[in-house]
Amino acid sequence: EDKVxxxxxxxxxxxxxxxxxxxxxxxxxxxxLLWYKQEKKAPTFLFMLTSSGIEKKSGRLSSIxxxxxxxxxxxxxxxxxxxxxxxxxxxxxxYNNNDMRFGAGTRLTVKP
Amino acid sequence: SQTIHQxxxxxxxxxxxxxxxxxxxxxxxxxxxxWYRQAxxxxxxxxxxxxxxxxxxxxxxxxxxxxxxxxxxxxxxxxKLLLSDSGFYLCAWSQGLARGQFFGPGTRLTVL
Numbered sequence: 001e002d003k004v005x006x007x008x009x010x011x012x013x014x015x016x017x018x019x020x021x022x023x024x025x026x027x028x029x030x031x032x033l034l035w036y037k038q039e040k041k042a043p044t045f046l047f048m049l050t051s052s053g054i055e056k057k058s059g060r061l062s063s064i065x066x067x068x069x070x071x072x073x074x075x076x077x078x079x080x081x082x083x084x085x086x087x088x089x090x091x092x093x094x095y096n097n098n099d100m101r102f103g104a105g106t107r108l109t110v111k112p
Numbered sequence: 113s114q115t116i117h118q119x120x121x122x123x124x125x126x127x128x129x130x131x132x133x134x135x136x137x138x139x140x141x142x143x144x145x146x147w148y149r150q151a152x153x154x155x156x157x158x159x160x161x162x163x164x165x166x167x168x169x170x171x172x173x174x175x176x177x178x179x180x181x182x183x184x185x186x187x188x189x190x191x192k193l194l195l196s197d198s199g200f201y202l203c204a205w206s207q208g209l210a211r212g213q214f215f216g217p218g219t220r221l222t223v224l
Contacts, residue, residue: 042202044215090156102156104155105155
C-alpha cells in the first residue's frame with residue numbers, strides 16, 4: 001500500500017526561526033513529489049521534485065528530494081507569520097497521471 | 113490565465129438530504145479534473161478523477177458520485193448524505209500533472 005508520511009504533524013516557532021519539514025514515502029513506480037501550502041482554503045502549489053539532489057528554491061523556501069532514502073524536506077528560513085499554514089506533501093506515480101497520494105500535512109504556526 | 117471556481121463555499125445539510133457541488137475551470141481545455149475530500153486533521157483523499165467528458169473514475173467506494181457533463185465542469189453528488197460525508201471538498205485541475213494540480217477554493221460541508 002502506498003504511503004506518504006509527513007513529520008512533524010505540528011510545529012510552533014517564532015519569527016526568524018528556520019524550520020525543516022519532512023516527507024517520506026513508499027510508493028510503487030515513483031514519478032514526482034510535490035509540496036503545497038494550504039492556508040485557509042485551497043492548497044497552493046510550491047514545488048515539484050523529480051530528481052534526487054537538485055534543490056528547488058523560491059525565496060525563503062527550498063526543497064530537495066532523496067530518491068534513495070525516499071524522502072524530501074522543505075526548508076523555510078527566516079520564518080514570518082505569513083508562513084503559518086498546513087504544508088502538504090504529495091507523491092505521483094508513473095503510468096498514472098491521475099494518482100496523487102497526499103500526506104496528512106504539517107501544521108506550522110509562526111508566532112511574532 | 114486559468115481559474116477554477118467552486119460553489120457553494122459553505123453548506124450545511126441534514127442527514128439523508130441530496131448533495132450537488134459544482135466545479136468549473138476557465139482558461140484551459142480538456143483538463144484532468146479531480147474531487148478530493150479533506151477531513152479535519154487529515155490529508156487529502158482522492159474521490160474521483162476525470163480525463164474527459166463523461167469519463168469518471170472512482171477511487172473510493174461510497175455514497176458519492178461524480179459527473180462531467182461538459183469539458184470544464186465537474187459535479188459531485190449524493191442522493192442521501194451521511195454524517196461521515198462532512199468535510200472540506202476540493203476540486204482540482206491539471207494538464208497531465210506536468211505542473212502539479214491546481215485547486216479550487218473548496219466547499220466546507222457539514223452534515224447534521
